[in-house]
Amino acid sequence: MSLRSNLPELAKHTLEDARSDFPSKVRQGDFVVAGKNFGMGSSREQAPLVIKMLGVRAVLAESFARIFYRNAINIGLPAVVVNTSAINENDELELDLSAGKVLNLTAKQELPFPKMSKTMEAILNEGGLLAYVEKYGDLLLA
Amino acid sequence: MPQKTLAEKIIGSHTAKGEVSAGEVVIVKVDYTFSHDAAGPLLINQVQKLKAGSLEGFEDRTIFFIDHAVPSPTKELSNDQATVRNYSMNNGLILSDAGNGICHQVMAEDYTSPGDLVVGTDSHTCTSGGLCAFATGMGATDIAVAMKLRKTWLRVPESLKIDVGGILPNGVFAKDLILKTLSMLGTDGATYKSLEFEGSAIDNLDVYGRLTLTNMAVEAGAKTGIIASDERTQQYLKEFDRAEKYREIRADDGALYESEISINANDLEPQIALPSSPDNVKPISDVKGIHVNEVFIGSCTNTRIEDMRTVAQIFKNRQKAKSLKLVVTPSSQKVYLRCIKEGILETLLSAGAMVTPAGCGVCFGALGGIPADNDVIFSSSNRNFPGRTGNPKAQTYLGSPATAAATAITGEVTDPREFL
Numbered sequence A: 001m002s003l004r005s006n007l008p009e010l011a012k013h014t015l016e017d018a019r020s021d022f023p024s025k026v027r028q029g030d031f032v033v034a035g036k037n038f039g040m041g042s043s044r045e046q047a048p049l050v051i052k053m054l055g056v057r058a059v060l061a062e063s064f065a066r067i068f069y070r071n072a073i074n075i076g077l078p079a080v081v082v083n084t085s086a087i088n089e090n091d092e093l094e095l096d097l098s099a100g101k102v103l104n105l106t107a108k109q110e111l112p113f114p115k116m117s118k119t120m121e122a123i124l125n126e127g128g129l130l131a132y133v134e135k136y137g138d139l140l141l142a
Numbered sequence B: 001m002p003q004k005t006l007a008e009k010i011i012g013s014h015t016a017k018g019e020v021s022a023g024e025v026v027i028v029k030v031d032y033t034f035s036h037d038a039a040g041p042l043l044i045n046q047v048q049k050l051k052a053g054s055l056e057g058f059e060d061r062t063i064f065f066i067d068h069a070v071p072s073p074t075k076e077l078s079n080d081q082a083t084v085r086n087y088s089m090n091n092g093l094i095l096s097d098a099g100n101g102i103c104h105q106v107m108a109e110d111y112t113s114p115g116d117l118v119v120g121t122d123s124h125t126c127t128s129g130g131l132c133a134f135a136t137g138m139g140a141t142d143i144a145v146a147m148k149l150r151k152t153w154l155r156v157p158e159s160l161k162i163d164v165g166g167i168l169p170n171g172v173f174a175k176d177l178i179l180k181t182l183s184m185l186g187t188d189g190a191t192y193k194s195l196e197f198e199g200s201a202i203d204n205l206d207v208y209g210r211l212t213l214t215n216m217a218v219e220a221g222a223k224t225g226i227i228a229s230d231e232r233t234q235q236y237l238k239e240f241d242r243a244e245k246y247r248e249i250r251a252d253d254g255a256l257y258e259s260e261i262s263i264n265a266n267d268l269e270p271q272i273a274l275p276s277s278p279d280n281v282k283p284i285s286d287v288k289g290i291h292v293n294e295v296f297i298g299s300c301t302n303t304r305i306e307d308m309r310t311v312a313q314i315f316k317n318r319q320k321a322k323s324l325k326l327v328v329t330p331s332s333q334k335v336y337l338r339c340i341k342e343g344i345l346e347t348l349l350s351a352g353a354m355v356t357p358a359g360c361g362v363c364f365g366a367l368g369g370i371p372a373d374n375d376v377i378f379s380s381s382n383r384n385f386p387g388r389t390g391n392p393k394a395q396t397y398l399g400s401p402a403t404a405a406a407t408a409i410t411g412e413v414t415d416p417r418e419f420l
Helices: A007-011 A046-053 A066-074 A118-125 A129-136 B006-012 B040-049 B075-090 B103-111 B123-131 B140-149 B174-185 B207-220 B231-239 B305-315 B333-341 B344-350 B401-410
Strands: A031-033 A058-061 A079-081 A093-096 A101-104 A109-112 B025-029 B032-036 B062-065 B094-096 B117-120 B134-137 B151-155 B159-165 B194-198 B224-227 B259-264 B271-273 B281-283 B294-297 B325-328 B376-379 B395-398
Touching (some): A007 A046, A031 A093, A066 B140, A118 A129, A129 B140, B006 B224, B032 B040, B032 B103, B062 B075, B103 B123, B103 B207, B159 B174, B207 B224, B305 B333, B305 B344, B305 B401
Parallel strands (some): A031 A058, A058 A079, B032 B117, B117 B134, B194 B224, B376 B395
Antiparallel strands (some): B025 B151, B271 B395
16 A cells, blocks of 8 residues: 555654644644645645544634645535634634634634535534435435 | 626536526536546545445446556555556446556546536646536545535636737747746635636637646636637547537626736746746746756646647757756657657657656656756646655756756756747
8 A cells, every 4th residue: 555545654744844743743632723725736635634633623724725625524624714813833722613713712812714605514514525425315405 | 697607607507407606506417527546545445435326327437547656666556556447447437547648638638528527536637627628626535426426516616717818929838828827826816716718819729738727727726727619629629539529618798707817928938937836937037047957848737749749849959958857758648659650759769858658757756757855857747846746855847848848958947939
């Protein structure tokens, strides 16, 4: 199996170009907080998959590249478009997807974000596209 | 009926209600689904997990390509390719095996027709938009569902009109035009949108060049790039024995565009994307003279037969610079064969090129000329992110195949008009 097909091995290299210590420091329940156009480039679903495998609960960014965004939702990793400029490393965050807000408990700030489309929310609620299709037996509009 | 963009027209014709407008989320029927050796193992895993739907009845519209690392350089990649090969053979699906060509090139040669809706596990799936299809890249799970249910969901994109007046001057190509467009839009300037190219320069561009434009729509973040079909599309389909597939589709006068960019092709000079982003673009006059160690002429962006003819014209009776590595990778077996028939291969080899089998080559960074540390590589491909060509310590410049050929002769970034 190539590295690309061996997800546990691939996960050891997650985001290493941006932060070489990311794979060793990330903890269960962490958020990845990013700037503009997160996930730019390829269509590879491996990108959100390894982030999720390492225990990341959601990715918050100013904007996402289209395919990364869609892939993240499809594998059940919330990708939230929100103003991240005031979030600092190690801030304690709470994400409320249905209310459309991120609470920065450290900075005592509330960061609202527009609700995602109903179709995406329905897919995310089932834990991903495959589980969604299994449940409804078809692809339906929420 | 309200006037429609190309994206609205093609998506609308694939919905039950027959008509859509930008911003709607809709379920669409898909005409072709495809995957390849880089995403195939993950996709096949998802297809096998999914109980709903079936591949049956759509075997001739479900395609697996082995193109990303060919011939395979490692046993691990060989095993991935065996997974893809065996799965497609066992299920009677179409297999485009190693050496046959890059998925986007082969789709444009043998499968995509005007008006089609095409989805594949590769970001450059949008290439097929040059034939007036709605084509877009998605991940493995999305395509697994599309393969088995023969449908997917889409948000109908807003369209950006890129109006290109004038006509491309000699020595300036579709690649220069799309790099110029990227410099204006940036890598997130068209996120979620459809880029729709029109104007006299597009009317005068053959399908080969149009495919170069739509190929790099994704570099601006776009969902797709689309160009109306016309007599040039008809001529192209005829060349590939698919004349009966022609349909004329154009945007309605008065269709709504989110915004519009105008470019005058007459004023355009060759464009270069500097390290390390495809929107970091400068005209060649600002970049000339940079020393280059390797030239790669290949990828789904370029190396169709027209590109190869131009490159051969530049290399005729000339040699590549000493100590420079010159790698040429035709985009498909059909292109390769025509290069042999037309004497292009002889010209390339005489110039000192290494000509590899058709595939993604060094654009994908798995084989076919991975640069050394500190190498500067000039490439006709679509992305120059750090590490893209397999070595994060190398730097990549992007330009047209003609600029790449001129650069290979002198060993430094060179204006191809000096040789044309």
